[in-house]
Amino acid sequence: HSSLAPLRYLFGPGPSNVPPRVLAAGGRPIIGHLHPEMYEIMNDIKKGIQYAFQTKNNMTIAMSGSGHTAMECAVFNTVEPGESVVVAVNGIWGERVAEIAERMGKTDNRMGLCPSVQTLAKHKPVLFFLTHGESSAGLVHPVDGIGDICLRHNCLFLVDSVASLGGAPLFMDEQKIDILYTGSQKALNAPPGTAPISFNERACKKMFNRKTKPVSYLLDMTHLSNYWGCDGKTARIYHHTGPVSGFFSLRESLSILAEKGLENSWRQHKEVAEYLWKGLEDLGLKLFIKDKDLRLPCVTTISIPQGYNWRELLTYIMKHHQMEMTGGLGPSVGMVLRVGLMGYNCNKANADLALAALADALKVCPKSKA
Amino acid sequence: HSSLAPLRYLFGPGPSNVPPRVLAAGGRPIIGHLHPEMYEIMNDIKKGIQYAFQTKNNMTIAMSGSGHTAMECAVFNTVEPGESVVVAVNGIWGERVAEIAERMGKTDNRMGLCPSVQTLAKHKPVLFFLTHGESSAGLVHPVDGIGDICLRHNCLFLVDSVASLGGAPLFMDEQKIDILYTGSQKALNAPPGTAPISFNERACKKMFNRKTKPVSYLLDMTHLSNYWGCDGKTARIYHHTGPVSGFFSLRESLSILAEKGLENSWRQHKEVAEYLWKGLEDLGLKLFIKDKDLRLPCVTTISIPQGYNWRELLTYIMKHHQMEMTGGLGPSVGMVLRVGLMGYNCNKANADLALAALADALKVCPKSKA
Numbered sequence: 001h002s003s004l005a006p007l008r009y010l011f012g013p014g015p016s017n018v019p020p021r022v023l024a025a026g027g028r029p030i031i032g033h034l035h036p037e038m039y040e041i042m043n044d045i046k047k048g049i050q051y052a053f054q055t056k057n058n059m060t061i062a063m064s065g066s067g068h069t070a071m072e073c074a075v076f077n078t079v080e081p082g083e084s085v086v087v088a089v090n091g092i093w094g095e096r097v098a099e100i101a102e103r104m105g106k107t108d109n110r111m112g113l114c115p116s117v118q119t120l121a122k123h124k125p126v127l128f129f130l131t132h133g134e135s136s137a138g139l140v141h142p143v144d145g146i147g148d149i150c151l152r153h154n155c156l157f158l159v160d161s162v163a164s165l166g167g168a169p170l171f172m173d174e175q176k177i178d179i180l181y182t183g184s185q186k187a188l189n190a191p192p193g194t195a196p197i198s199f200n201e202r203a204c205k206k207m208f209n210r211k212t213k214p215v216s217y218l219l220d221m222t223h224l225s226n227y228w229g230c231d232g233k234t235a236r237i238y239h240h241t242g243p244v245s246g247f248f249s250l251r252e253s254l255s256i257l258a259e260k261g262l263e264n265s266w267r268q269h270k271e272v273a274e275y276l277w278k279g280l281e282d283l284g285l286k287l288f289i290k291d292k293d294l295r296l297p298c299v300t301t302i303s304i305p306q307g308y309n310w311r312e313l314l315t316y317i318m319k320h321h322q323m324e325m326t327g328g329l330g331p332s333v334g335m336v337l338r339v340g341l342m343g344y345n346c347n348k349a350n351a352d353l354a355l356a357a358l359a360d361a362l363k364v365c366p367k368s369k370a
Numbered sequence: 371h372s373s374l375a376p377l378r379y380l381f382g383p384g385p386s387n388v389p390p391r392v393l394a395a396g397g398r399p400i401i402g403h404l405h406p407e408m409y410e411i412m413n414d415i416k417k418g419i420q421y422a423f424q425t426k427n428n429m430t431i432a433m434s435g436s437g438h439t440a441m442e443c444a445v446f447n448t449v450e451p452g453e454s455v456v457v458a459v460n461g462i463w464g465e466r467v468a469e470i471a472e473r474m475g476k477t478d479n480r481m482g483l484c485p486s487v488q489t490l491a492k493h494k495p496v497l498f499f500l501t502h503g504e505s506s507a508g509l510v511h512p513v514d515g516i517g518d519i520c521l522r523h524n525c526l527f528l529v530d531s532v533a534s535l536g537g538a539p540l541f542m543d544e545q546k547i548d549i550l551y552t553g554s555q556k557a558l559n560a561p562p563g564t565a566p567i568s569f570n571e572r573a574c575k576k577m578f579n580r581k582t583k584p585v586s587y588l589l590d591m592t593h594l595s596n597y598w599g600c601d602g603k604t605a606r607i608y609h610h611t612g613p614v615s616g617f618f619s620l621r622e623s624l625s626i627l628a629e630k631g632l633e634n635s636w637r638q639h640k641e642v643a644e645y646l647w648k649g650l651e652d653l654g655l656k657l658f659i660k661d662k663d664l665r666l667p668c669v670t671t672i673s674i675p676q677g678y679n680w681r682e683l684l685t686y687i688m689k690h691h692q693m694e695m696t697g698g699l700g701p702s703v704g705m706v707l708r709v710g711l712m713g714y715n716c717n718k719a720n721a722d723l724a725l726a727a728l729a730d731a732l733k734v735c736p737k738s739k740a
Contacts, residue, residue: 008401015614018400026615027397030388030561031378032694064563065435068588068610100587185611191400193434193563193613215585217470218438238699240438241555243563244385245396246613324402329608 009323011354012340013135013163013299015185015192018249019344022190025252030244034236038244041251042228048254049196052165052188052262053180055172059221060198061228062250064242067162067183068096070195073219074158074179075100077207078127086125086155090141091134092330093160104215120153126206127156133164136329138289138301138338140168147176156203162186162195166257167269167298167342178203184246187265187298187343190253193246257343265343266297272346273297276339279355283362288336298346301328301336307367310337313358316365321357379693381724382710383505383533383669385555385562388619389714391626392560396619403612411621412598412612418624419566422535422558422632423550425542429591430568431598432620434612437532437553438466440565443589444528444549445470447577448497456495456525460511461504462700463530474585490523496576497526503534506699508659508671508708510538517546526573532556532565536627537639537668537712548573554616557635557668557713560623563616627713635713636667642716643667646709649725653732658706668716671698671706677737680707683728686735691727 010017031037049060063069085101087094128150133140150157156178161170166187172180181197184190207221214220223239225231288301304310310327317323328336339354380387401407419430433439449455455471457464498520503510520527526548531540536557542550551567554560577591584590593609595601658671674680680697687693698706709724
């Protein structure tokens with residue numbers, strides 16, 4: 001019976017294993033998407049996101065969809081035809097945003113890593129995009145100072161924290177991030193399908209003073225802000241049917257993060273990552289990101305060890321250790337193996353399991369002579 | 371503790387109550403969105419949708435989102451800039467599609483109910499939209515013959531069956547429907563958040579021979595068809611993270627429908643609806659749709675009884691009977707009360723509960739003198 005999906009260690013870049021409390025919340029009988037109790041649950045989610053994002057922004061909601069939905073929502077709502085977008089491409093996520101902007105017919109300017117004053121002055125973008133936790137590269141990108149550059153050039157600073165939230169320090173308000181989003185299925189350990197997003201006053205001003213309507217009705221923040229009770233109106237009008245069970249789970253996972261405390265969560269991810277990195281090096285493996293400070297604690301990228309077929313290693317580990325690790329993604333395919341230990345999964349015992357599985361695979365899998 | 375959402379009879383237009391089997395499926399430990407077992411589950415879902423839609427279409431998938439996501443997906447993928455769309459507006463859903471088409475800058479032609487040969491000949495649309503089960507009006511719209519008219523005018527026939535699937539007969543292939551979609555949370559009784567959709571060969575031909583890319587990367591069927599293994603390629607490439615738990619639930623709900631049998635489900639909805647209608651008339655209430663054959667068996671619309679405040683009636687029923695019924699939606703607000711008995715909820719015992727609640731409310735709620 002194929003509905004009997006196996007129990008499995010989800011030690012890839014996400015989704016992560018979902019703790020029993022969150023599973024139980026998602027499996028509870030549902031109520032209507034417009035019932036007063038649902039509004040309370042949505043208000044709790046809003047508060048939980050504000051804490052996780054370290055923001056006081058009123059315009060803080062969860063999208064009914066994965067991180068990609070939040071990504072498209074951010075671009076669709078803040079950019080109008082003819083306006084320019086600049087994207088930092090440090091892995092697959094930047095490429096995706098560049099593609100979304102291109103589909104909107106925008107002047108799109110991809111660039112290496114950080115925005116320079118020159119780039120922004122030249123292209124006068126309305127939006128600059130950066131991925132904080134680049135899970136395809138295993139990189140955490142420094143954010144300090146970029147918000148100031150964007151502010152000086154009247155450009156909104158949009159940050160993707162899908163793979164970093166809860167695992168690496170991020171302070172939306174202090175770091176002058178205008179729009180921040182994440183996903184539910186990484187360090188938050190909820191099932192995939194919801195995506196927290198927050199807009200500050202500057203972003204709202206741009207977004208709600210458009211000349212044209214966003215191309216997507218579904219992702220139009222005029223409607224979504226009303227659905228989430230963020231627009232100051234008393235009546236919430238039906239827009240779409242939100243994923244009730246998904247919101248139950250997300251609320252529970254945000255509760256768990258708040259109970260644990262963000263600082264504790266960041267420290268835990270750092271400690272476990274360092275323990276894992278040390279163990280990997282002891283196995284003779286090389287980490288893909290040399291600079292320790294640039295390594296994403298949530299997802300570790302390992303250079304594929306010489307002579308091995310990376311697909312064989314992963315297949316062996318899945319088959320004999322019931323454990324997901326993955327290969328690269330987008331630009332990093334064929335270059336790395338990826339191990340993610342996030343939230344509920346993030347402890348030294350799991351790091352030991354991952355290391356044992358890798359050690360076994362390296363011993364058993366055939367090595368080419370080349 | 372606000373996470374303790376109350377148990378409640380969801381007898382509105384949806385979401386419906388979720389049966390224990392489906393709740394249990396959704397609360398099970400997750401696996402990765404790209405694991406082989408997940409592909410099996412997705413293949414099961416595909417087969418379940420093919421049965422529920424009565425289609426052999428290969429291009430049959432579930433969207434990662436509510437019915438609205440499927441609606442936008444259908445329009446975004448089949449229509450290119452400058453092309454015309456004709457929409458039958460028989461309630462709120464037609465209005466929504468017209469708005470989606472307008473946001474794309476399309477020539478949009480709204481019309482009353484059925485497409486006439488004249489309308490299609492005049493506007494030469496590439497897409498004609500009709501809602502089969504109009505939950506805002508409580509109407510089931512006849513579909514026979516429309517596919518032929520569309521075919522003759524080289525126009526795709528797009529049908530929304532969110533509120534009717536499983537509750538009223540619909541035969542995608544026989545009725546020459548080119549694109550059909552539904553939602554998970556009505557007669558299928560899964561939580562909201564997934565939406566079955568199917569495209570026939572004609573729709574695929576139009577969709578995959580575009581000159582421009584669809585504006586949404588997330589809803590681009592080129593990518594989604596690969597994710598669902600419908601594009602004939604052996605490798606599935608990461609596109610977005612699907613709602614794993616939502617797919618577990620959807621699979622289970624499609625299984626339940628297949629075990630019961632579509633014909634049995636249609637008959638059950640018809641019988642229970644007729645029982646409810648008779649009971650409502652015995653209470654002295656008037657049904658909004660006079661013609662029995664045009665009444666949607668899933669959602670019944672009742673004209674608001676003279677002298678009563680509809681909001682008071684609904685609030686009373688929610689408070690004293692723990693039961694959701696709703697008012698109108700869009701064009702029908704202030705005109706109707708709506709009672710939905712769908713799938714798991716569809717039985718005479720529940721109809722009796724709904725009738726008893728209404729009888730009580732009509733007796734207790736104050737009647738204005740006017």
